Amino acid sequence: MRKYLARRAIFALGTLLGVSMIIFVVLRVLPGDPLVAILGVEGHARMQPADRVRIMADLGLSDPLPVQYVHWLGDIASGQLGKSFFRGDTVRDLILHRGPLSAEIALLALIISWLVGLPAGIASAVRPNGWLDAVARVVSIVFIAVPGFWLGLLIVLALLFWFGYKAPIIIVHVWENPWQNLQQVIGPAIVLGLAQGAYISRMSRSCLLEVIREDYVRTARAKGANEKAIVLRHALPNAILPVITISGVLLGFVLGGSVAVEQAFGVPGLGRALVTAIIERDIIVVQNLVLLYAAIFVLVNVLVDLSYAWLDPRIRY
Amino acid sequence: MSEQRRSHRPAVSRRTFLRTIGIGAAVVAPGLSAVPARAQETPSPIRPDPAAKRGGTLRYAVHNAPAHFDVHQSGTVANIGPQSPMYDTLLRRDPKDGQTIIPDLAWKYEISPDGKKYTFYLRKGVKFHDGADFTADDVRATYERIARPPKGVVIPRTPLFATVGDIVVVNPHQVEFRMTEPRPRAYMLGAFASGWNIIVRKKTLEENGGNLRQVMNYPGTGPFKHVQRKDKEVWIMERNPNYWNKGLPYVDKLEVYHMFPFSPELGSSFLAGKVDYARLLDPVSWRKAKEMSGVTAAAFNQSVIQAFWCNEKKNKALADPRVRRAIHLAMDRHALIEVVKDTAPMQIGGFVYPFHEMSTPKAELEKKLGYQKDVKPAVQEARKLMAEAGYGQGLKGLDFVVRDIQTFKLWAVAIQAMLKEHINVETNLRVVQTSVWFDEAAAGNFDLAISAIVSTLMDPSDIFSAWYGKNGPQNYGSWVNEPFHDLAAQIEKELDTKKRTAMVRRAEDMLEKDPPLIPVAYEQIYDAWYNKVRGQNPSTYFGIYDVVRWDQVWMAT
Numbered sequence: 002m003r004k005y006l007a008r009r010a011i012f013a014l015g016t017l018l019g020v021s022m023i024i025f026v027v028l029r030v031l032p033g034d035p036l037v038a039i040l041g042v043e044g045h046a047r048m049q050p051a052d053r054v055r056i057m058a059d060l061g062l063s064d065p066l067p068v069q070y071v072h073w074l075g076d077i078a079s080g081q082l083g084k085s086f087f088r089g090d091t092v093r094d095l096i097l098h099r100g101p102l103s104a105e106i107a108l109l110a111l112i113i114s115w116l117v118g119l120p121a122g123i124a125s126a127v128r129p130n131g132w133l134d135a136v137a138r139v140v141s142i143v144f145i146a147v148p149g150f151w152l153g154l155l156i157v158l159a160l161l162f163w164f165g166y167k168a169p170i171i172i173v174h175v176w177e178n179p180w181q182n183l184q185q186v187i188g189p190a191i192v193l194g195l196a197q198g199a200y201i202s203r204m205s206r207s208c209l210l211e212v213i214r215e216d217y218v219r220t221a222r223a224k225g226a227n228e229k230a231i232v233l234r235h236a237l238p239n240a241i242l243p244v245i246t247i248s249g250v251l252l253g254f255v256l257g258g259s260v261a262v263e264q265a266f267g268v269p270g271l272g273r274a275l276v277t278a279i280i281e282r283d284i285i286v287v288q289n290l291v292l293l294y295a296a297i298f299v300l301v302n303v304l305v306d307l308s309y310a311w312l313d314p315r316i317r318y
Numbered sequence: 319m320s321e322q323r324r325s326h327r328p329a330v331s332r333r334t335f336l337r338t339i340g341i342g343a344a345v346v347a348p349g350l351s352a353v354p355a356r357a358q359e360t361p362s363p364i365r366p367d368p369a370a371k372r373g374g375t376l377r378y379a380v381h382n383a384p385a386h387f388d389v390h391q392s393g394t395v396a397n398i399g400p401q402s403p404m405y406d407t408l409l410r411r412d413p414k415d416g417q418t419i420i421p422d423l424a425w426k427y428e429i430s431p432d433g434k435k436y437t438f439y440l441r442k443g444v445k446f447h448d449g450a451d452f453t454a455d456d457v458r459a460t461y462e463r464i465a466r467p468p469k470g471v472v473i474p475r476t477p478l479f480a481t482v483g484d485i486v487v488v489n490p491h492q493v494e495f496r497m498t499e500p501r502p503r504a505y506m507l508g509a510f511a512s513g514w515n516i517i518v519r520k521k522t523l524e525e526n527g528g529n530l531r532q533v534m535n536y537p538g539t540g541p542f543k544h545v546q547r548k549d550k551e552v553w554i555m556e557r558n559p560n561y562w563n564k565g566l567p568y569v570d571k572l573e574v575y576h577m578f579p580f581s582p583e584l585g586s587s588f589l590a591g592k593v594d595y596a597r598l599l600d601p602v603s604w605r606k607a608k609e610m611s612g613v614t615a616a617a618f619n620q621s622v623i624q625a626f627w628c629n630e631k632k633n634k635a636l637a638d639p640r641v642r643r644a645i646h647l648a649m650d651r652h653a654l655i656e657v658v659k660d661t662a663p664m665q666i667g668g669f670v671y672p673f674h675e676m677s678t679p680k681a682e683l684e685k686k687l688g689y690q691k692d693v694k695p696a697v698q699e700a701r702k703l704m705a706e707a708g709y710g711q712g713l714k715g716l717d718f719v720v721r722d723i724q725t726f727k728l729w730a731v732a733i734q735a736m737l738k739e740h741i742n743v744e745t746n747l748r749v750v751q752t753s754v755w756f757d758e759a760a761a762g763n764f765d766l767a768i769s770a771i772v773s774t775l776m777d778p779s780d781i782f783s784a785w786y787g788k789n790g791p792q793n794y795g796s797w798v799n800e801p802f803h804d805l806a807a808q809i810e811k812e813l814d815t816k817k818r819t820a821m822v823r824r825a826e827d828m829l830e831k832d833p834p835l836i837p838v839a840y841e842q843i844y845d846a847w848y849n850k851v852r853g854q855n856p857s858t859y860f861g862i863y864d865v866v867r868w869d870q871v872w873m874a875t
Contacts, residue, residue, distance in 0.1 A: 033751045042770075043393035043772055044474045047472055049472075161586050170593075
């Protein structure tokens with residue numbers, strides 16, 4: 002097990018190093034610089050070439066690329082993650098302030114996806130081609146097909162025009178005011194959770210259908226076991242592994258989807274910070290946030306792999 | 319002299335003495351009243367309203383967060399919005415109408431008859447938020463920085479003070495600006511009253527090497543003091559209890575929320591009552607707000623032109639004024655405004671702000687080719703001009719660079735169709751991110767380009783130099799027209815308003831025939847506020863940069 006963990010840790014570090022290089026290069030190859038955002042349109046128009054050189058040097062953007070990359074690794078090692086080009090705040094502060102909100106949304110979305118997706122999948126698999134199955138399949142396809150940000154906008158507009166309601170507009174942490182915090186995170190969590198729940202529903206349905214046809218399930222039925230016990234105690238534990246795997250992958254979608262969904266709901270989480278940083282060409286913030294998302298994705302997948310051994314005694318590392 | 323007096327002192331009677339004193343006093347008295355040291359300092363024209371109530375919190379939403387904190391170096395309301403309430407200027411625009419220039423930190427000013435000396439008399443007892451006294455040295459340091467920025471500091475308003483020579487501190491409460499040549503009174507006073515030219519401490523500038531980009535809370539003398547800033551969320555300020563204009567401000571707390579302009583987030587926050595006052599609302603939310611009871615919605619003019627450039631250096635055909643005029647006439651401006659009506663509020667205008675007193679009045683303008691509702695005559699003329707220029711068959715493959723903003727993307731498609739249909743000009747759209755657009759425009763890597771540019775003043779001389787000047791920073795088409803540049807130089811120096819107006823009209827005619835850029839539309843601003851916010855109505859304001867201090871605003875319960 003330790004050997005496996007060490008191997009996975011090294012592999013994860015290698016992956017993150019590769020990701021960091023790709024992000025770093027892509028952000029510097031893409032056209033555009035932060036000077037328009039820093040100086041404004043008028044200031045940018047009146048900027049002399051010497052001013053440009055000086056400001057780019059101040060921002061550390063005129064150093065050779067390898068030097069800039071090493072500086073960034075140094076910033077990561079120091080835990081500060083570098084400073085925003087604009088207001089001088091460190092990226093660490095940004096993550097500490099906004100990260101909890103985004104983490105809550107991701108966690109809640111995951112819980113909702115399981116709470117909705119798994120029962121729907123089970124119900125579909127137990128009575129395949131019945132009306133419940135048909136409803137569950139149609140609804141899941143709808144949630145897979147509908148873009149999260151669009152659904153988010155609809156929800157925001159419906160709440161606004163029907164009830165004159167809008168969630169708090171600045172960050173309220175759970176430890177400051179749990180009720181207001183819940184109002185802030187529940188919308189994005191539902192939108193993201195339902196989309197992921199649709200995948201879980203479809204995956205759990207197909208896995209259960211496969212397992213339900215296995216010999217040991219038929220044997221259990223032949224022995225007169227209760228149908229509920231057959232599904233929940235015998236079939237489901239064996240069908241759940243692929244669902245857990247896909248949950249790990251789906252977390253990546255939740256992280257990616259949260260960028261647009263947070264924007265739609267106006268939730269000031271990390272996703273929205275990423276959008277603003279992209280608009281402002283604040284590449285220090287962008288590269289750190291993308292790397293953070295990549296790190297979370299890698300970590301979750303390691304945890305999913307480890308959970309296999311716990312869920313299925315036949316698997317040993 | 320005193321020796322002489324002593325030796326030849328005449329004998330005078332008491333009566334003669336008193337009469338002499340009386341006559342002398344009568345002669346000297348008017349002169350004395352002009353001596354600043356003895357003049358009575360007048361209070362600010364912004365007086366506390368007896369009906370106003372003290373207290374409460376004003377929640378104001380405007381634009382996304384600033385990219386840095388240096389107001390002088392900024393060109394965006396992202397800075398002016400949250401930071402302006404913490405600072406004062408020498409002069410200011412009266413919040414009642416947004417136009418009249420009134421005293422601020424300078425309680426009085428004098429302009430010499432030749433227009434070459436501006437003297438400002440400063441208020442006494444004004445303190446910065448850190449407790450330091452405000453003096454003429456701070457004014458001098460501020461304006462030296464604006465007029466002659468240190469290396470690495472770029473201040474968009476520098477050209478407004480190009481004729482400022484020496485800035486002389488006469489005494490701690492009097493400062494003189496000595497001009498190398500005179501400028502129209504309205505132009506210079508407008509520059510001094512600009513909301514951008516906030517007075518900062520000399521010491522602050524010295525301590526930060528003249529660059530305040532990363533200095534979040536530098537002391538001002540304004541009605542509000544910094545309390546807390548949550549990046550990209552809110553900037554919270556409290557009432558300055560020691561504000562020099564006693565009795566103001568009214569509200570105890572000011573919360574400035576950062577939200578993208580024209581965004582659904584801003585609109586929904588206002589409509590849901592999460593903010594009391596919203597600026598830069600999208601048209602859909604603004605119309606909805608207008609229908610709500612207990613809400614006032616106002617539209618007013620903004621200092622922005624939405625423009626279209628033809629690159630004369632890169633494309634030979636576009637160097638021909640007839641081709642550019644043909645493109646100008648081929649645009650159906652009424653249709654273009656309709657295209658973006660749900661995205662951003664716009665109005666028709668020519669080459670000078672259509673609401674400026676010196677520009678061609680709107681009714682007259684809409685009779686001219688290119689501005690009429692019926693585009694047929696304009697299109698006919700455009701085709702004729704293209705044929706005369708030798709491009710009767712049209713032009714092909716023009717690189718049309720479009721700034722990646724919704725209004726420009728919508729317009730680009732419409733303009734592409736109009737140019738093709740009306741004068742057979744075929745274009746290839748190239749949508750680029752904002753910073754890329756400005757780099758491409760400055761480098762001349764385009765045939766046609768569309769974007770928006772701003773000015774500090776409404777005065778034609780400001781835009782004649784920045785937008786149409788031979789080396790103007792926003793003359794992206796590399797346009798040169800010597801007779802126009804000569805006329806613009808005369809307009810800049812002309813002190814007589816009547817003569818100046820006639821010259822501006824002549825300049826407009828020249829620009830119509832040989833367009834340096836093609837005006838697509840002029841932006842408007844949509845504001846809305848709940849009626850509990852009292853003391854401000856921006857309907858007659860020009861732009862969103864001069865009147866944003868909130869000192870006169872109060873909250874009704």
